[in-house]
Amino acid sequence: xxxxxxxxxxxxxxxxxxxxxxxxxxxxxxxxxxxxxxxxxxxxxxxxxxxxxxxxxxxxxxxxxxxxxxxxxxxxxxxxxxxxxxxxxxxxxxxxxxxxxxxxxxxxxxxxxxxxxxxxxxxxxxxxxxxxxxxxxxxxxxxxxxxxxxxxxxxxxxxxxxxxxxxxxxxxxxxxxxxxxxxxxxxxxxxxxxxxxxxxxxxxxxxxxxxxxxxxxxxxxxxxxxxxxxxxxxxxxxxxxxxxxxxxxxxxxxxxxxxxxxxxxxxxxxxxxxxxxxxxx
Numbered sequence: 001x002x003x004x005x006x007x008x009x010x011x012x013x014x015x016x017x018x019x020x021x022x023x024x025x026x027x028x029x030x031x032x033x034x035x036x037x038x039x040x041x042x043x044x045x046x047x048x049x050x051x052x053x054x055x056x057x058x059x060x061x062x063x064x065x066x067x068x069x070x071x072x073x074x075x076x077x078x079x080x081x082x083x084x085x086x087x088x089x090x091x092x093x094x095x096x097x098x099x100x101x102x103x104x105x106x107x108x109x110x111x112x113x114x115x116x117x118x119x120x121x122x123x124x125x126x127x128x129x130x131x132x133x134x135x136x137x138x139x140x141x142x143x144x145x146x147x148x149x150x151x152x153x154x155x156x157x158x159x160x161x162x163x164x165x166x167x168x169x170x171x172x173x174x175x176x177x178x179x180x181x182x183x184x185x186x187x188x189x190x191x192x193x194x195x196x197x198x199x200x201x202x203x204x205x206x207x208x209x210x211x212x213x214x215x216x217x218x219x220x221x222x223x224x225x226x227x228x229x230x231x232x233x234x235x236x237x238x239x240x241x242x243x244x245x246x247x248x249x250x251x252x253x254x255x256x257x258x259x260x261x262x263x264x265x266x267x268x269x270x271x272x273x274x275x276x277x278x279x280x281x
Contacts, residue, residue, distance in 0.1 A: 005031065009082070014171045018087045018178070021167045023079045026072035032279075034240070034272050035064040035233045037192075037223055039088025039096060041106070041174065042080035043122050043166060046073070055123040058106040058115055060092060062099025063224030065233075067272040077126075079166040081174055085230070086188035086222040090181040091174045096224035118173060125165030188222050191215070195231040196238070198257045236271050239264060243280055 005027030012019045024031070045056030061068075063085075072078070089096050092109055107115045187208040194204035204227060205215040216226045223230050239256045243249065253264040268276045 012171055014175050019081045019083045021081060023163045026074055026076040030069040030071050033068045033070050036237055037063055037085035037230055037233045038082045039063055040080045040082045042078055044078045046076040055119045058119055060099060060104045060106055062102040063096055064101055065225060079163050081170050085192050090184055091177045095221040097220040100224040122166050122169060125169055128165060185222055187218060196234050201227045243276060
């Protein structure tokens with residue numbers, strides 16, 4: 001059977017701006033996952049090389065400093081929560097730098113019994129919606145950006161209960177963890193906003209009332225890397241958004257803070273391993 005690479009993501013209502021939900025069905029080749037300053041909690045099934053169990057596997061993808069090629073058997077499926085920069089440590093219970101550029105089994109971070117129960121419940125949710133009334137799989141049927149369970153233009157339901165049930169269970173677990181976590185670092189949001197707006201590290205440190213060394217330490221714990229690397233990653237994603245919207249590359253460089261188009265090209269290749277034109281294709 002020939003599988004087509006399918007990917008969707010949608011906002012999380014319970015978690016608000018703290019996370020988005022995504023699902024992916026693997027095609028014939030790897031997927032290039034770009035650095036974004038985020039940490040993901042992921043459930044994978046249908047990939048015996050990765051899980052070795054019909055219940056699937058839970059793992060964490062830490063904040064990347066470079067592109068990661070995600071492998072998977074054709075037809076393997078993933079459902080994940082992508083936490084906004086600085087949110088992952090409050091859910092997972094470990095500082096982000098311990099997960100930098102890593103793919104870590106959730107059982108290495110949480111008690112085995114808790115992870116085993118959650119994995120079993122996720123498998124049950126997936127199985128409940130794995131086939132619809134017509135026997136067709138609901139995975140991959142949701143248009144990009146639409147929430148599973150939403151209605152299409154003709155009023156028909158989009159997707160099935162499988163990915164929706166899996167994502168809602170992951171959201172509930174993450175929300176419970178956030179409620180039980182210590183008070184979030186109040187500087188995190190201001191640091192992300194300042195660096196996203198193109199402010200320098202020194203300006204951001206002054207704005208949040210920290211020295212640059214203090215800011216670096218707090219950034220390592222919250223984001224997995226220092227503020228200079230975070231600024232590069234956030235700028236890369238602003239540039240990609242602008243380029244995907246059809247903005248000319250030279251203008252992309254100008255509006256997102258690169259010295260020129262050549263600087264943009266060097267940074268894109270350094271962080272993603274591919275030229276900008278190939279990424280857009």
